[in-house]
Amino acid sequence: MNYVVAFDVSMGKSFMVIYDSFESCVFEDWIHHSTPSFQELGRKLQQYSEKNEDNIEIVFEATGVYSRSLERYLTSEGYNYSKLNPLEASFQSKSLRNNKNDKIDAHNMAIAQLKNKNKIYRQSPNKYNELKQLSRYYLEIDEELAIVRGRLHSCIQLTFPELELMFTSKSTLFLNLVRLYPHPNLVLKDSKTVIKNNILKNTNKTISKERAHEKAMELTSAAKDSYPSVDEFHPVNIQLKNYALRYQELIAQKKAITKHMDIIAKSLPEYKILLSIPCIGINSAVRIIAELGDISRFNNSKQINAFVGIDIKRYQSGKFQLRDKINKRGNKFLRKILYLVIINMIRTKTSENNHLKEYYYKLKSDPMNKCHKVAVIATMNKFLRTIFYLIQNDIIYNYEEALNA
Secondary structure (H helix, E strand, O other): OOEEEEEEEEOOEEEEEEEEOOOOEEEEEEEEOOHHHHHHHHHHHHHHHOOOHHHEEEEEEOOHHHHHHHHHHHHHOOOOOEEEOHHHHHHHHOOOOOOOOHHHHHHHHHHHHHHHOOOOOOOOOHHHHHHHHHHHHHHHHHHHHHHHHHHHHHHHHHHOOHHHHHOOOOOHHHHHHHHHOOOHHHHHOOOHHHHHHHHHHOOOOOOOHHHHHHHHHHHHHHHHHOOOOOOOOOHHHHHHHHHHHHHHHHHHHHHHHHHHHHHHHOOOHHHHHHHOOOOOOHHHHHHHHHHHOOHHHOOOHHHHHHHHOOOEEOOEEOOEEOOOEEOOOOOHHHHHHHHHHHHHHHHOOOOOOOHHHHHHHHHHOOOOOOOHHHHHHHHHHHHHHHHHHHHHOOOOOOHHHHOOO
16 A cells, blocks of 8 residues: 655654545654654654555655755655645645644645655755855855945945045955044054055055055045044944954855855866856856756756746736736746846957857847847846756857757
8 A cells, every 4th residue: 555644844843644545644743853753753654664665655845944854864764755845835735725734734735645646856966955055155145245335335434435436345455444544534644655555465456566655645635635424433433344354254255155166066067068158157157056956857948947937927818918927936046146147248248159148139139129138038048948958968068059059
């Protein structure tokens, strides 16, 4: 007899039900995500598998970090399972009566599995999971950078706003000078020679002594003209220096994460293929791999489009029809990365042939005359088709071959 084991996963525990092929519940109980409970779970699964694991179908809903321990246990013990995304689980378990709790969800999921026979989840190599974790950490740091940048801007407007006009606000020199001279009075206490030497020491670029002297003169002149909102002893100066330091730390962390991702990704077959595409650098390549995962699990590029969320959403009823839009039910992080990659391709001036850039401008010109956003989304679609074709056939990018994708 075949059995379905369904779990409704929550924080630290799951409600488990076992159904037989006649849609009768033969077991239900809570299990905790702990070693003793998982050992007991193993004994229970062994009892119903009757030494044949193929007659057990395991299904649960992916609930972010909460389902990871259950997933790890099932993988390590060699059990196949179906992992449903929340939307899919909701559709399958929907009933006329809108009651919801952990116990009902587990029962509904088991019955839905008996009827729908969801595909067995294909576990990707661990490197893809590591890359995805690092990619999400990278995004967290990016978000914090935006917050720190806004706070730094607010503080410097009170103390020494001219600094932002004189230097690139993300440069190493700017951030170091903010820490040295958060207030114009501190600039006026140093001689032009000291300021020049500080500029030479605090930049990561090679500049001449003459150029450093010019910048020192500009800085001194700006300090004399500046009228700050606070004096040099105000606490906001301490805030400003701390924000500049924090900004530098976050930039260093981003670089370290990218380097770590690059080391992991180098051993994956798609890495060199992605890097061979014009305007794709290391950062873009490793983050695309991290968010896309093992591309071999997709059967065609349309499935990738759905995963990203750029498949077309249509609504028509009788004579009424809405304008086509992209679905956006997909990986929003990958969608943003791909959008920025295409924008970078369009803006980069290079003599290198790039069929994606040509495709964008073809859509923009007569007779199609597509708007910018539509053309970019269509180019993203073509980019996904291209990488699927190249990776599937293990081909390094070349212009003529890519036209066949």
